[in-house]
Amino acid sequence: MINTQSQPRFIAGRWYVVVLCFIASISFSGAQAQSDDEQDLAFVVKPQRCVTLREGQPCYVKLSLSWNSVRPMSLCVFGTGEKPLNCWTNVSEGEFFATRYLVETTRYTLKDEEGVEWGESTVVVAWVYKSRRTRKRWRLF
Amino acid sequence: MTITRPSGKSVGMNASVLLGLAVALLCSSNALADVARDVRDGRQDLGTPDGGFIEFGPRLSYSSIPIEGADSGSVDFHVGGYYRFKRFFLDVSQNSHNRVQLGYNAYSSPLWSIDVLGASSEGGIDNRISDELADIDDRRPGLIMGLRGTIYSGPLIAQFEALADVEGLHDGFMMTGSIARNWLVRNWNAHAIIGARYYSAGYTDYIFGVDEDEASDRFPAYTAGASITYVTEIGMSYPLSEYLVLSNTLRYWALSDSIKRSPLLTDDDYTEIATALVFVF
Numbered sequence: 001m002i003n004t005q006s007q008p009r010f011i012a013g014r015w016y017v018v019v020l021c022f023i024a025s026i027s028f029s030g031a032q033a034q035s036d037d038e039q040d041l042a043f044v045v046k047p048q049r050c051v052t053l054r055e056g057q058p059c060y061v062k063l064s065l066s067w068n069s070v071r072p073m074s075l076c077v078f079g080t081g082e083k084p085l086n087c088w089t090n091v092s093e094g095e096f097f098a099t100r101y102l103v104e105t106t107r108y109t110l111k112d113e114e115g116v117e118w119g120e121s122t123v124v125v126a127w128v129y130k131s132r133r134t135r136k137r138w139r140l141f
Numbered sequence: 142m143t144i145t146r147p148s149g150k151s152v153g154m155n156a157s158v159l160l161g162l163a164v165a166l167l168c169s170s171n172a173l174a175d176v177a178r179d180v181r182d183g184r185q186d187l188g189t190p191d192g193g194f195i196e197f198g199p200r201l202s203y204s205s206i207p208i209e210g211a212d213s214g215s216v217d218f219h220v221g222g223y224y225r226f227k228r229f230f231l232d233v234s235q236n237s238h239n240r241v242q243l244g245y246n247a248y249s250s251p252l253w254s255i256d257v258l259g260a261s262s263e264g265g266i267d268n269r270i271s272d273e274l275a276d277i278d279d280r281r282p283g284l285i286m287g288l289r290g291t292i293y294s295g296p297l298i299a300q301f302e303a304l305a306d307v308e309g310l311h312d313g314f315m316m317t318g319s320i321a322r323n324w325l326v327r328n329w330n331a332h333a334i335i336g337a338r339y340y341s342a343g344y345t346d347y348i349f350g351v352d353e354d355e356a357s358d359r360f361p362a363y364t365a366g367a368s369i370t371y372v373t374e375i376g377m378s379y380p381l382s383e384y385l386v387l388s389n390t391l392r393y394w395a396l397s398d399s400i401k402r403s404p405l406l407t408d409d410d411y412t413e414i415a416t417a418l419v420f421v422f
Contacts, residue, residue: 051380053330054182060327126383128421129182129194 041069043110043119050102050123055131058101067110067119068093075118078109176300178223178234179291180321180332181378181388193224193231195422198385202415207396207408219417230256244289256289258304277405278355280348283310296323306344313344319372334374342367349403360404368397386419 044066050059065077065085072092076084079100085108088094100106102125110119200219221233228246241260248255261282287304298321305314319336340348346365356362376390394411401409 050328051383052328053378053380053386057325057330128380128383128386 043067045121052127054129055127059125063098065096176319176321195222198418198420200417204413207406253292259286283308311343311347313341330378338370366399368399371395388417
C-alpha cells in the first residue's frame with residue numbers, strides 16, 4: 001500500500017534539487033562567459049626583463065605594450081602610478097610604446113572603465129653586481 | 142624588487158667562489174686591485190654580505206708596450222673575482238691597475254673607507270714580455286703592505302694608497318692617488334680614471350734599473366731614480382644578461398723620465414685597448 005503522506009515531501013525535494021541545479025547552471029555559465037572573455041583578450045609587454053650592471057641603478061627599457069580582443073573594448077594601461085599610461089576607446093586592439101628608467105620590477109595592468117583588470121604583465125629588473133649597504137663602523141682587529 | 146641572487150649564499154657557493162679566486166691568483170702575472178673595481182662594479186666594502194663572485198671570460202687586447210719585441214696583440218682568458226669574509230677580502234681584477242689584493246676593511250662609512258692591504262707587487266720586466274730580455278734577470282714580485290683610503294661622493298671616487306716592500310726585495314715604497322667617475326648612459330656604464338703613481342728610487346731601480354752583473358752592450362748598466370707615472374683610463378661596460386658583461390677599456394700611461402731613460406725601454410709611454418666578455422657568477 002502506498003504511503004500517500006510521503007509523496008508530497010518527495011516531490012518537493014525533487015523540485016528543490018531541480019531549482020538548485022538551475023541556479024548552479026546559471027552561475028557556471030556566467031563564470032564560463034567571464035573566463036571566455038579573459039581568454040579572448042591577450043596582453044603582452046616586452047621586454048619582460050631589464051638588466052643593469054649594479055643593483056640599484058635605474059634600468060633603461062624601451063617598452064612595448066600591446067593587447068587585442070575579440071570584441072571592441074575601452075581599456076587603459078597602468079604602470080606604477082594612478083594615472084593611466086594610455087587609453088583606448090571601443091577598439092579591439094591597442095599598442096603603446098614608451099621608454100622608461102625602471103628602478104624596480106614593475107607591473108603593468110590593463111583595466112576597463114570600472115577598474116576591472118583584464119590583463120597584467122611584469123617587467124623584471126635584475127642586475128649583475130649586488131650593491132653594498134654601508135654603515136659607519138670603525139674597527140681594527 | 143626581484144632578487145636574482147640570494148642574499149645569503151650557500152656554503153657550496155662560497156667554496157666555489159674561493160676556489161675560483163685561488164685559480165685567478167695562480168693565473169695572474171701581477172697582483173693587486175684598486176679604484177677600477179669600485180668605479181665599475183660598485184663599492185666593495187662594509188655592508189657586503191659574506192661571499193662574493195667569480196668573473197671569467199675571453200679578453201682581446203692590443204697594447205703598445207715600450208719594450209722591444211713585446212707582443213702587441215693578444216687574446217687571453219681573464220679570471221678574477223671578489224670574495225669577502227667578515228671584513229677580510231680578496232680581490233682579483235685584471236681590469237684594475239693592481240691585479241690581486243688581500244685586505245682588511247678597517248673602517249667604512251657612506252663617505253669614506255680605510256683598508257689595510259697586502260699584495261704581491263708588480264713584477265714589471267721579465268723575459269715573458271720579450272725574448273730580447275732573455276739575459277735580464279726576472280724582477281720577482283714581492284710582498285708589499287700598507288694602507289688604502291677611499292672617498293666616495295656621488296659618482297666620484299678618490300683613492301690613495303701607500304704601500305711598502307715588507308719582504309726586503311728592494312726596500313722601496315709606492316704611493317698612488319686616483320680620481321674616478323662613473324656615468325650611466327641608458328644601460329651603458331662609462332668610467333674614467335686619472336691618477337699618479339709614485340715609486341721610490343729603490344722600487345723603480347729594482348724594476349727598470351740594470352745591474353752591473355746583467356749589463357751588456359745591448360742593455361748597459363743603469364740606476365733609476367724615483368719616478369712618477371701618470372695613468373689614465375676610460376671604459377664602458379654593458380650588462381648583456383645577469384651573468385654576462387661586455388667590458389671595454391682604453392689605458393694610457395705616461396712614464397716618468399727615470400723610467401724612460403732605462404735601457405730596457407724603447408718608448409715614453411704605454412697604451413692598451415681591450416675588450417672582454419666577462420661571465421659573472
